[in-house]
Amino acid sequence: MSNDIFVLVEHHGGAVSESTSELFGMARGLAESSGGAVVGCLLGSGARGLAAGLAADTVLSVEAPQLGDFVPEAYAATLAALVTDRDPRVLLIANTTVGMDVAGAVSGRTGRPLIAYCSAISFEGGTLVATSQVYGGKLNAEVETGDGAIVSVVGGSAAAATGGSPSVEDVAPPDLSGLHTTFVARVEAESSDVDITGEDILVSVGRGIGGEENIELAQDLAEALGATVSGSRPVTDAGWLPKSRQVGKSGRKVKPKLYLACGISGAPEHLEGMSDAELIIAINTDEKAPIFDVAHYGTTVDLFDLLPALTDQVKAVSA
Numbered sequence: 001m002s003n004d005i006f007v008l009v010e011h012h013g014g015a016v017s018e019s020t021s022e023l024f025g026m027a028r029g030l031a032e033s034s035g036g037a038v039v040g041c042l043l044g045s046g047a048r049g050l051a052a053g054l055a056a057d058t059v060l061s062v063e064a065p066q067l068g069d070f071v072p073e074a075y076a077a078t079l080a081a082l083v084t085d086r087d088p089r090v091l092l093i094a095n096t097t098v099g100m101d102v103a104g105a106v107s108g109r110t111g112r113p114l115i116a117y118c119s120a121i122s123f124e125g126g127t128l129v130a131t132s133q134v135y136g137g138k139l140n141a142e143v144e145t146g147d148g149a150i151v152s153v154v155g156g157s158a159a160a161a162t163g164g165s166p167s168v169e170d171v172a173p174p175d176l177s178g179l180h181t182t183f184v185a186r187v188e189a190e191s192s193d194v195d196i197t198g199e200d201i202l203v204s205v206g207r208g209i210g211g212e213e214n215i216e217l218a219q220d221l222a223e224a225l226g227a228t229v230s231g232s233r234p235v236t237d238a239g240w241l242p243k244s245r246q247v248g249k250s251g252r253k254v255k256p257k258l259y260l261a262c263g264i265s266g267a268p269e270h271l272e273g274m275s276d277a278e279l280i281i282a283i284n285t286d287e288k289a290p291i292f293d294v295a296h297y298g299t300t301v302d303l304f305d306l307l308p309a310l311t312d313q314v315k316a317v318s319a
């Protein structure tokens with residue numbers, strides 16, 4: 001086994017992702033402990049040029065038509081071949097949609113352990129020790145593993161590293177002729193009437209709103225305040241609001257002047273998208289809801305009582 005720390009380079013539309021830069025920051029610290037090199041794994045078709053500027057010592061560039069658009073099967077087969085051939089100490093993958101598709105498959109193909117949702121990692125006396133989020137981030141588990149782990153890392157776990165001048169090694173792809181999946185088309189996200197990332201005031205609703213028929217309570221308040229309605233993922237998953245209104249990890253990151261969280265529990269994936277708001281006011285009947293940990297003001301009044309009353313008050317004040 002080598003002492004090298006491998007990093008999967010995630011890229012979209014000709015740009016390397018921010019999460020990849022964070023992985024390189026994390027990899028550098030690990031490589032200093034292991035005594036190995038930081039090695040980027042750059043898969044694509046016509047992507048080789050992205051190697052320049054990566055904060056790696058070496059970049060393994062694998063080019064193939066099947067790697068031009070993201071096909072999990074092709075990525076997993078290629079990464080598994082690299083890991084098997086080169087035997088790195090650790091492979092870091094961002095815990096993104098792409099990473100979640102690939103990390104488990106590479107672990108399965110290579111028989112190496114997978115540590116998912118990792119937020120910190122180090123070598124302690126030669127043992128790899130990682131902190132892994134469980135139960136949606138409500139608890140952290142500290143895990144130890146032998147060498148050769150695949151680790152998927154949550155965003156924001158390390159400072160980004162950029163600006164290297166790595167050497168580039170071209171590596172032939174494995175046989176990708178027998179794939180079961182083929183990339184067909186990229187479908188752009190639905191366009192929204194509003195861009196919630198640019199709004200000053202958001203009235204945001206969670207599962208506590210109960211159903212699509214109640215969204216108008218938030219809509220009425222938003223109209224009175226000159227605000228826009230956004231929501232948590234269960235609300236957009238259920239189709240009560242368009243996907244473009246979703247706040248959080250897999251939605252939009254917002255930073256309004258006022259974020260009114262109505263019937264939102266405050267799961268880590270939601271907080272990731274709104275905790276930088278200037279003023280957060282939470283309405284939640286559960287006094288132990290984690291949203292109160294980030295809220296500047298909060299109330300446990302039932303939202304079905306409070307929203308109409310608030311709307312009337314705002315209308316009265318602005319009349």
Ligand SMILES: Cc1cc2nc3c(=O)[nH]c(=O)nc-3n(C[C@H](O)[C@H](O)[C@H](O)COP(=O)(O)OP(=O)(O)OC[C@H]3O[C@@H](n4cnc5c(N)ncnc54)[C@H](O)[C@@H]3O)c2cc1C
Pocket residue numbers: 136205206207208209231232233234235246247248249250251252262263264265266267268269270273283284285286289301302303304
């Ligand atoms: C990979 C991944 C990505 C994710 N991405 C996102 C994301 O981008 N955005 C997101 O939001 N979630 C995301 N999630 C889901 C997230 O983990 C939570 O499940 C979700 O945020 C919970 O939404 P919620 O707060 O609306 O619902 P719940 O957790 O069900 O909370 C509803 C809250 O409403 C309160 N309530 C009920 N009735 C009332 C009432 N009458 N008055 C006042 N309060 C009331 C309850 O006390 C409760 O706290 C993601 C999860 C994963 C695994």
